[in-house]
Amino acid sequence: MPRRATRRFLPRKTKHRILKGVIYVRASFRNTIVTVTDTRGQAVSWSSAGACGFKGTKRRSPFAAQTAAANVVDTLVNQGLLKEAEVMISGPGPGRDTALRAIAQSGIQLSYVRDVTPMPHNGCRPPKRRRV
Structure with a gap:
């Protein structure tokens, strides 16, 4: 007698609810990328100035960074x-301050703000002096 096929009902994925997260702002000279992760480091949401529709040199503007930061934070707050x-x-980009202002105005309680820009401790040797 053939066995009946039994269906196995797997539990659905629940919405990943994070109450405390980490917001990373990477401000380069050409673009600003904002990523929100949980405390374990798994990315929950992200946005960038290019993904918000800014093209070319407008991507590096402070307004584009503000829009990217507000976009990613508002979706999670809502x-x-x-x-x-x-x-x-x-990063040293022009959008770092305005992105921080947009995050602060969104209503999220900020526990601390840290600058993690890598700084060389007298790193690589510079190229030799140019003789003309």
């Missing part, structure tokens, strides 16, 4: 997924 966050800012 869903009720993020209440408290730490902010890590990296």
Whole structure:
């Protein structure tokens, strides 16, 4: 007698609810990328100035960085997924301050803001002096 096929009902994935997260702002000279992760480091949401529709030299503007930061944070706040966050800012770009202002105005409680831009401790040897 053949066996009956039994269906196995697997539990659905629940919405990943994070109350505390880490917001990484990477501000380069050409673009600004904002990533929100949980405390374990798994990315929950991200946005960039290029993904928000800015092209060419407008991507490097502070307004584009503000739009990218507001875009990623507002989606999480509206869903009720993020209440408290730490902010890590990296890079020398022009959008780093305005991205931080946009995050602060979104209503998320910031526990701390840290600048994690890599700085050389007298690193690589510079190229030799040019003789003309």
